[in-house]
Amino acid sequence: MTGQPLLSVRGLTRDFRGFRAVDGVDLDVTAGSVHALVGPNGAGKTTLFNLLTGFLRPSGGRIALDGRDVTGLPPERMAQLGVARSFQITSLFPRLSAREHLELALQSGSGLGWRFWRSAKLLRRYRNRTEELLELVGLGAHADTTADVLAYGRKRALELAIALALEPKVLLLDEPTAGMGLEDVDRTVDLIGRVRDGRTVVLVEHNMSVVGRVADRVTVLRAGRVLVEGTYQEVRVDERVISAYLGTAATGVDDVAR
Numbered sequence: 001m002t003g004q005p006l007l008s009v010r011g012l013t014r015d016f017r018g019f020r021a022v023d024g025v026d027l028d029v030t031a032g033s034v035h036a037l038v039g040p041n042g043a044g045k046t047t048l049f050n051l052l053t054g055f056l057r058p059s060g061g062r063i064a065l066d067g068r069d070v071t072g073l074p075p076e077r078m079a080q081l082g083v084a085r086s087f088q089i090t091s092l093f094p095r096l097s098a099r100e101h102l103e104l105a106l107q108s109g110s111g112l113g114w115r116f117w118r119s120a121k122l123l124r125r126y127r128n129r130t131e132e133l134l135e136l137v138g139l140g141a142h143a144d145t146t147a148d149v150l151a152y153g154r155k156r157a158l159e160l161a162i163a164l165a166l167e168p169k170v171l172l173l174d175e176p177t178a179g180m181g182l183e184d185v186d187r188t189v190d191l192i193g194r195v196r197d198g199r200t201v202v203l204v205e206h207n208m209s210v211v212g213r214v215a216d217r218v219t220v221l222r223a224g225r226v227l228v229e230g231t232y233q234e235v236r237v238d239e240r241v242i243s244a245y246l247g248t249a250a251t252g253v254d255d256v257a258r
């Protein structure tokens with residue numbers, strides 16, 4: 001970790017017809033860290049996530065990536081600049097194999113379009129990278145399986161590999177363990193541990209035990225504002241965090257309060 005904020009947010013605000021879902025958020029994500037955004041239901045985590053990835057435009061405030069102002073840029077521009085999010089399962093092509101998804105992702109990230117196929121050298125390089133990414137996310141044995149028959153946890157792993165194919169500076173994961181059974185959750189925790197190497201990761205996560213295992217820093221949001229920021233060990237015993245969770249029917253309260 002270098003200690004430098006790679007992603008820096010100041011006074012970020014987002015209104016929906018007069019309702020302030022994100023309200024003056026300041027956030028610094030250190031290069032090389034895993035940074036979790038948590039908070040009870042309706043705290044503004046998803047809205048903040050969508051602001052950081054360009055899927056929503058802020059109503060106010062600034063976002064800087066590596067010192068460059070990227071406020072209000074659209075998602076494709078954010079992705080080009082190095083902010084990639086793990087896409088939802090619905091964005092996978094049912095009839096394409098895991099390998100084909102990665103070849104397409106690498107090709108689109110190369111900026112060469114179809115010209116990419118003309119260069120044997122490039123083709124080889126991308127084939128090698130495809131195999132590396134498949135291994136990294138544990139899909140080496142499923143390279144030729146089409147997305148429609150990949151198990152749920154493996155679909156999520158494929159989405160992650162697709163995001164990694166863009167070689168992002170910051171990888172954003174939206175509830176990476178949502179809907180998973182215990183075994184897949186453990187596998188995903190391992191996976192995050194592997195992919196974080198040399199990367200910066202921001203994740204929204206409801207499962208506090210996952211947060212405790214993967215995150216270096218935790219920002220707790222409530223009612224659109226930053227309530228507390230610190231390590232998992234710090235925030236889990238913070239009275240304000242405990243009462244924020246106790247004040248709602250949110251999941252995760254047991255883990256926070258324990």
Ligand SMILES: Nc1ncnc2c1ncn2[C@@H]1O[C@H](COP(=O)(O)OP(=O)(O)OP(=O)(O)O)[C@@H](O)[C@H]1O
Nearest residue numbers: 016019020021039040041042043044045046047048
């Ligand atoms: N498009 C929208 N239009 C109006 N209100 C919205 C919109 N998106 C979110 N909100 C409101 O903003 C607030 C924050 O929502 P958000 O989804 O960001 O919270 P969250 O912390 O991700 O919650 P959850 O844990 O339930 O997913 C909520 O009150 C929500 O109803």
